[in-house]
Amino acid sequence: MRLTTxxxxxxxxxxxxxxxxxIVDPMITRGSVLNIFRTLLTHPAAAKAFLVxxxxxxxxxxTLASREREIIILRIRPYRKSxxxxxxx
Numbered sequence: 729m730r731l732t733t734x735x736x737x738x739x740x741x742x743x744x745x746x747x748x749x750x751i752v753d754p755m756i757t758r759g760s761v762l763n764i765f766r767t768l769l770t771h772p773a774a775a776k777a778f779l780v781x782x783x784x785x786x787x788x789x790x791t792l793a794s795r796e797r798e799i800i801i802l803r804i805r806p807y808r809k810s811x812x813x814x815x816x817x
Contacts, residue, residue, distance in 0.1 A: 738766030747772050751779070 739748060741761075748769045755761045768775035784790055785797070792800075 734763075734767065736767050736770060738763050739769040741766075744769065745772075748775075751775050 744752070751769065751772060752761045752765060755765060765775065768778055785792065790797075
């Protein structure tokens with residue numbers, strides 16, 4: 729089921745606090761800020777924790793085997809209706 733409006737609205741760029749801007753500055757330098765991160769900005773502490781977790785999971789230091797990580801991605805993809813090429817890590 730695809731929603732017509734988000735359950736939690738993304739934080740608009742014009743209302744970002746200094747803390748929120750600091751979180752997304754690295755993303756801005758690489759391009760645009762995806763809506764998932766704009767939504768997480770509504771709770772900066774959650775955004776910071778999510779980014780730490782994401783960096784760990786996508787790094788070579790994680791304890792999840794590459795095969796298991798790919799299986800998880802492939803299992804989640806149908807629920808997200810995502811392009812598999814975008815999700816490959």
